Amino acid sequence: MIPVTKGMRDFYPADYRVQEWLFSIFRKASSLSGFEYYDCPVVEAEELYVRKAGEEITDQLYTFEDKSNRKLALRPEMTPSLARMVIQKYKEYPGKIKWTSIPQCFRYERMTRGRKREHYQWNLDYLGEKSMMAELEIIATAIHAFELMGLSSENVKLRISNRKLLSDLLLGLGVAEDQVLGVFLSIDKLGKIKDDQIIELLVKAGLDTDLASKVLDVVYLKDLEKVKESIDACGASIEGYTEIQELFSLLTNYGYSDYIEFDFSIVRGLAYYTGTVFEFFDARRSLRAIAGGGRYDNLIQNLADVDLSEKAKGSISKEAVGFGFGDVVIFELLKDLKLLPELNLEMDYYLIPFSEDEVAYLLPIVAKLRKQGFTAEMHYPPQKPKKMFEMASKRGAKNGIIAGSMELEKKHLKVKNFKTREETEVRFSDFMESIS
Template sequence: MAAAATLSVVILQPRLTLFATTLRPFSIIRHLSSSSLASDTPRAGRSGSVSAPPVDYKQKKIDVNPPKGTRDFPPEEMRLRNWLFNNFKEVSLLFGFEEVDYPVLETEALYIRKAGEEIRDQLYCFEDRGNRRVALRPELTPSLARLVIQKGKSVPIPIKWFAIGQCWRYERMTRGRRREHYQWNMDIIGVPDVTGEAELISSIVTFFKRIGITAKDVGFKISSRKLSDSNSEFANVSKLVPFLSLQVLQEVLSLYSVPEASFAKACIIIDKMGKIPMEEIKKELQAVELSNEAIEDLLQVLSMKSLTELEEKLGSAGEAVSELKQLFSLAEKFGYSEWIQFDASVVRGLAYYTGIVFEGFDREGKLRAICGGGRYDRLLSTFGGDDIPACGFGFGDAVIVELLKERQLLPELPLEIENVVCSLDPDLQGAAATVATILRGKGQCVDLVLENKPLKWVFKRAARINARRLILVGSAEWQRGMVSVKILSTGEQSEVNVDELE
C-alpha cells in the first residue's frame, strides 16, 4: 500500500505543482519529488523568495470550488461552450481558414520579448524540472508567430489560420474577465493590404449575426497605429499611444509652442484616457507645461469619432488616414458599414500592433471590449524570423456570453437523446445491449438503462433527457426477434423487427 501511495503522489506531482500552489507572476514554484516531499529544507527561487513547506494533503480538506478565476463546465455549461465554439469554427471555415492549435505551456521568453506590455506582469510562469522557464499562454498570437517561423517556406503564403484555445492571465477579475478563458483567433499572414483587416472584421460580423447580435447591440471602434519610420519622436513613444494620437499631439504642441521635452510625457498621460478621471488627465497635462487652451484642443481632437473631421485636421496625405479610408470603403462592399466607426482613442494594449487596430464594443457600455485585433507586420522579427505582413484578432468566450445574457439571447440547449433502450427482464440485459449496439452502429444516440428499473423510473428518465423513442425489450417479443418501440411525443407504440430498427 505504501508503494501505491508513493506512486500516486508521483503521478499527481505536475497537477499539485501547477494548481495546489498559488501562482504569482514571475514566481518560482517548488518542484515536488519523492525526496522533496520528505524534506523540510527550504529552496530559494530566482527572486530569492523561499518556497512554502509541503502541504499534508491527507489532513487537509479539499476545497470543492475550482481555483479562483477558473471554471468548471458541468453538462449544461459544456453544451453552451460547444455551441459557442462550433459557431467560431463554422464561421472560420466559411471564410476559408484552417484550424491549428498550440501548446498551453510555452517558454516564458515567448511573452517577455516585447518590453513594456501589461501582459508580462500577468503571466502564470514557473520553472520546470529541467530548470526551464515556462509559462501558461496568456494569448495565442506569439504561438502563431513561433509556428509560422518554424514552418518557414514550407507553408504557402497567404496563411489563413484559426484557433480556439485556453489562455491564462493573472489579473484582476471583473465581469467577463477571468484568469482562465478560451479565445478564438483568426489570423492572416502574407497580405499587406487592409483587405486583410476588412475580411477579419467581416468574419466577426458574420459570427454576431449567426448568434442573433445586431449592429444595434455591438459596434467596432477603428483607429490606426501606423508609424512614421522617419520620425524618431514617434518611434520612441510608439508603444504608448496610437499614431493618430501622436499626430494630433504633435499638431497641438506646434500650435501652442509647447516644449519638445514635454512630448513623451504628454503621450504617457494620454494613454491613461478612459482609465482615470478626465480631471486627473487635465491636471497631469498641466504639470508637463501644456496650457489650458492646448489641453482642451488636444482632448477635443482625440475625442473625434469622424474620419472626415480627422482628415480635415491632419490632411489626407498620410498613410494611416489613407488606409482608414480604404477600410471604410471596403466595409461598404462587405455590407457592414453600420457596424464600424472611427475612434482616435483606440489603443489596444499589445505593443506589436503596427497599423489598423479595432475593438468590438457593447453599445450600451455595460461590458468591456468584446474582441479586438489589428495589423502586426513586425511581430515575426521579434522572435528572430523575417517579417511578413500579418493581421489578426482575438475573441474571448467570457464577454460574449455575458452579452448574450444581457440581450436574453442565450440559446436553450437541453440534453437530447434519440433512444432509451430498456430490458423488461433482468435476464434480457444482454439482449438490450445488443439492440443498443445495433442502433449505435447506425449512428443513433442511445441511453441504455444499465440496471433493473421499474417502468415509471424509465419514463421519467426518458422525459428528463428529451428522448425521442423508448425501446422496450420483453421476453415474448424478443423470442420473435421483435422489440416494442414507443414514440414519446405522440404515444404511438408498435412492434418492430430488430433487424429493421432505424
C-alpha cells in the same frame, strides 16, 4: 473538499453544451471565411512572453519550472505562439496565412466582471497582407460570428482607430515625436476620466496648454471627413488616414457600415500595434470590450529575433493583423440579452429492458443503432418501468425501444415515439432490417 482553483472554471455538462454552442459559431464563422485551424501547447518557454512586453506581463504570467529546471509558462495569449510556429517553418508558409484557433489562455490577474484567470480566446490572424483587406477579412468574420449568435448592430458596435493616423495628426499639430507615446496614454483615458484631467496628463506629457486643448478637440472627432480637414489644415502625413478611409469603405461595401464607428480613444496596448486598432463593445457600454485586435506589422519580426526580410527574402512578410475574442465577456452579454440557447440533451433511442434477459436481447440493437449513426443508450440495470421511462425523458430520448418477457418470447420489440406516445410492436429482425 478541494474547490476549483480561484479564477478557473468548471464546465459541467450543461455548461459544456453552451460552451460548445459558442465554439461551434467561432468555428463556423472561421471556416466560412477560409481560416485554417491550428493549435499548439498551452505550455511555452517563459522567454517567449518576457521578450515581448517586458515586466508587466511577466507579473501576470503563470510560470513554473519543470523537473529539468526549464522555465515555462502557461500561455497568456496566442499571438507569440503563432509567431513562433510561423517563424519555425517560415519556408513552408511563403504566402499569406489565415489561421484560427480557440486556445485556453491564462493570466494571473485581479478578477472583475468578465475577467477570469483563464479563458478561451478565439483568435483570427491574417499574415502577409499589407492592404486593409486583412482587416476586412478579420472584422467581417468576427461580425458574422456575432450575427450567428443572434446579435446585430443594435447590440454590438465596432470602434476603429488607426495608430498611424493618430500619430500623423499629432505630429502635424506640433507634438514632438518623443511625446507621442505619452499622448497615446492620455488619450487611452478618454471617456474614463474628465477632460481637465486629460489636459493635465497631456501637459505632463510635455505639451503646452494650447496644444493640449487642440489635441483634445481633435481626438473628439467622430467624423472622418473632419479628421481629413484637420490633417489638411496642419499639413500632416495622410498615410494613416488613407488606411482607415480604405477600411471604412471596404466594410461599407461588405455591408457592415451599421456596426462601425470611428473613435480615436481606441488605442489598445502600445506594445506592438502599428496601424489599425479596433474593439467590439456592447451597444449599452455596460461591459468591458468584448473583443479586439489590430495590425502588428513588426511583432513577428521582433519575436523572431532575426531579420526575416534579410534571411528569408520575402519568404514571409512581416505584415500581420490579429484579433482576439474571449469567451467570458460574450457570455455575460448573451446572458444579459437572454440570447443563450436552452440546450438540452438529445437522444434518438432509449432502450428499456424489463429484466436482465432483455438486456442481452437488446444489446445487438444498441450496437446497430450506434453504427448507423443514431444516438442510443440502454437503461441499466433494469428497474421499475416508471423509473426507466422517467429516465428516458430526462435523457431527451425521442424514441424508446421496449422489451419485456412477452416481446422476448415472440422475438418482438415495442417501439415508442415519446412525443406522440404511440407504440408499435415490430419483429426484432424487421427492426434490425429497417435501420440498415
